[in-house]
Amino acid sequence: MDQFIQQMVNGISLGSIYALIALGYTMVYGIINLINFAHGDIYMVGAYVGFALTTFLHFSFFPALFISMLVCSILGIIIEKVAYKPIRNSTRIAALITAISVSLFLEYGMMYFVKAETRTFPALLPNKQINLFHTNIVLDIRNLYIIFVTISLMAILQYIIYKTKVGKSMRAVSLDRDAAQLMGIDINKTISYTFAMGSALAGAAGVLVGTYYNSINPLMGVAPGLKAFVAAVIGGIGIIPGAVFGGFFLGITETLVSAFGGSLYKDAVSFTILIFVLLVKPNGLLGKNIKEKV
Amino acid sequence: MKKRFCLLMTLLFTFTLFTGCTQKSTQASSTDSETIKVGLNYELSGNVATYGQGLSNGIELAIEEINKNGGVLGKQIEVVKIDNKSDNAEAANVSTRLATRDKVVAILGPATSGNTKAASPAAVQNKVPLISASATADDVTVDANGKVREYIFKTCFSDSFQGVTMANFAFHDLSLKNAAVLFDNTSDYSKGLTKNFKETYTALGGKILAEEAYQAKDTDYKAVLTKIKATNPEVLYVPGYYEEVGLIVRQARELGLTVPVLGADGYDSPKLAEIAGKEALNKVYYTNHYSSMDNAPDVVKFKTAFNAKYGKEADAFHALGYDLGYFFADAVTRAGVADSVKVKEALAATKDFKGITGTLSIDENHNPVKAVTILEVKNGEPTFLKKLEP
Numbered sequence: 312m313d314q315f316i317q318q319m320v321n322g323i324s325l326g327s328i329y330a331l332i333a334l335g336y337t338m339v340y341g342i343i344n345l346i347n348f349a350h351g352d353i354y355m356v357g358a359y360v361g362f363a364l365t366t367f368l369h370f371s372f373f374p375a376l377f378i379s380m381l382v383c384s385i386l387g388i389i390i391e392k393v394a395y396k397p398i399r400n401s402t403r404i405a406a407l408i409t410a411i412s413v414s415l416f417l418e419y420g421m422m423y424f425v426k427a428e429t430r431t432f433p434a435l436l437p438n439k440q441i442n443l444f445h446t447n448i449v450l451d452i453r454n455l456y457i458i459f460v461t462i463s464l465m466a467i468l469q470y471i472i473y474k475t476k477v478g479k480s481m482r483a484v485s486l487d488r489d490a491a492q493l494m495g496i497d498i499n500k501t502i503s504y505t506f507a508m509g510s511a512l513a514g515a516a517g518v519l520v521g522t523y524y525n526s527i528n529p530l531m532g533v534a535p536g537l538k539a540f541v542a543a544v545i546g547g548i549g550i551i552p553g554a555v556f557g558g559f560f561l562g563i564t565e566t567l568v569s570a571f572g573g574s575l576y577k578d579a580v581s582f583t584i585l586i587f588v589l590l591v592k593p594n595g596l597l598g599k600n601i602k603e604k605v
Numbered sequence: 606m607k608k609r610f611c612l613l614m615t616l617l618f619t620f621t622l623f624t625g626c627t628q629k630s631t632q633a634s635s636t637d638s639e640t641i642k643v644g645l646n647y648e649l650s651g652n653v654a655t656y657g658q659g660l661s662n663g664i665e666l667a668i669e670e671i672n673k674n675g676g677v678l679g680k681q682i683e684v685v686k687i688d689n690k691s692d693n694a695e696a697a698n699v700s701t702r703l704a705t706r707d708k709v710v711a712i713l714g715p716a717t718s719g720n721t722k723a724a725s726p727a728a729v730q731n732k733v734p735l736i737s738a739s740a741t742a743d744d745v746t747v748d749a750n751g752k753v754r755e756y757i758f759k760t761c762f763s764d765s766f767q768g769v770t771m772a773n774f775a776f777h778d779l780s781l782k783n784a785a786v787l788f789d790n791t792s793d794y795s796k797g798l799t800k801n802f803k804e805t806y807t808a809l810g811g812k813i814l815a816e817e818a819y820q821a822k823d824t825d826y827k828a829v830l831t832k833i834k835a836t837n838p839e840v841l842y843v844p845g846y847y848e849e850v851g852l853i854v855r856q857a858r859e860l861g862l863t864v865p866v867l868g869a870d871g872y873d874s875p876k877l878a879e880i881a882g883k884e885a886l887n888k889v890y891y892t893n894h895y896s897s898m899d900n901a902p903d904v905v906k907f908k909t910a911f912n913a914k915y916g917k918e919a920d921a922f923h924a925l926g927y928d929l930g931y932f933f934a935d936a937v938t939r940a941g942v943a944d945s946v947k948v949k950e951a952l953a954a955t956k957d958f959k960g961i962t963g964t965l966s967i968d969e970n971h972n973p974v975k976a977v978t979i980l981e982v983k984n985g986e987p988t989f990l991k992k993l994e995p
Contacts, residue, residue, distance in 0.1 A: 314835045321827040431879040569828035
């Protein structure tokens, strides 16, 4: 029993990381229907910005997190303006290919500047383990930070989208872009906001994961990016709580698969679930069969 | 259009032919030259560049010292250093080039087992001995049928030996009889070490309680570690490379798995302590070629000389390269002539060659019989624990 609870704790902590990255993914998709494959790499850039701030400029955790989010949102806006805007009205496959190129560009561009070697984060968060209920079950304080940040970012996003004017225009753009424009909504501005927010989330995830695992490299965004995409689809892409749900679901599934002897098959299992979800419920587990997204 | 393309291609090919010729004409003939040429086929760029650069730095220091002391057979040694870009195909090309165009007496390198295997056929074909100082795979000097590759040698111990040594160390020195194994399923190195460790350990009477696998580049190991912890092992064997091992050790300690962790030469990097953290690394032991904490007079002399030339601490790769330089010179001296076939015979007959990384003799499989060093990490610093003679 102890072992099962410990594995659930492990699964939730892994899931919170997926959920954090999936939030940004799902947000961009919800507004402009673009699968932003560069998202995982913005997350990597965020980790490096956090690394530079804390290692060379000796910032503490929260300032580093905020500056990193800011830098990433600017990067997100630039990427949107340079790479995605010119092809906004072309086919979806063209947008997808562009997204993959942007992703490769960020990965290898970063590798040119910072070299391929692994870097280690300074210890920013208190590295303390607590034993739950006086048993052998161990919980890492840093996991609580990650879960806390994920849940609060989700709440903030929900608030922005449903309670603010910017959110209203985002929802309008996602429903019908042309009609939104006719109603006087500035499409370019709205999409820029979306990218800024999505990329800021990726930046936050980068710093958090960097401090948690203590090692970053220019290709660190590839695997989590893919997993976060799976998580977003499982939860229903374009739905904010869906991304969080999908992240936790995927994290727990992978951990349980490893726990029951299939450590080598955990990726196979998660992608099988993805295929299954797409076949049975293409809108995701939390998706409704109506047109509204976000 | 097609015609024009053909013309272009023809021009291109002719051009490459010409460039080939011009390069060739600048090459000095080496049949009766004043120097003894030795080729360095190393990973000077690419993803394992640190290994290749480290080894060639060591070799160059050794050759410099040898030349300063009068060279070999009254001649100076000339180094022809070429980058194989950490690439299999390129390693083979460099080998061919060194053997046929530069006419070297022997080729030193490459660093990794994969590149060494790729570079070998060209050396065998041209009857030029090729010596690697760091290709630890078992099948570098012996082919799939168990036949020795005549011109291929190595001066580092094999992976199987590291696995066997660690099993003995865990069973006898640490007296721990229940082990768990966590290996990298994507690496031949890790799988080979696991196999040898398991065979020896169970033959001694030890028990393997759990055997789990991970994949290179994984970052979260808590699920498998929790599973391993539940079987209550006394010792954990993790034969892997430092990037993953650093994370594994750190996460194991966080989960309260505080048993000793054993490993092999893949742990040899300052990054290990950075990733895992100093406290987590206590009770970590690994086999290696050399320890910079070894205070034998020869080793101290080498460390001082290396520091004076390059301004940094010498690591295992520098030491292996340094030994390789002297090893080659020793064989040429004993051969009495700078002829690659004679040098090959001398290499095969090496007995009790004294180097920084231990005394070695070449066995019938062209592998060295050589001591292995066991290091214990204390406060993040690998410290010399003991040297095990074979």
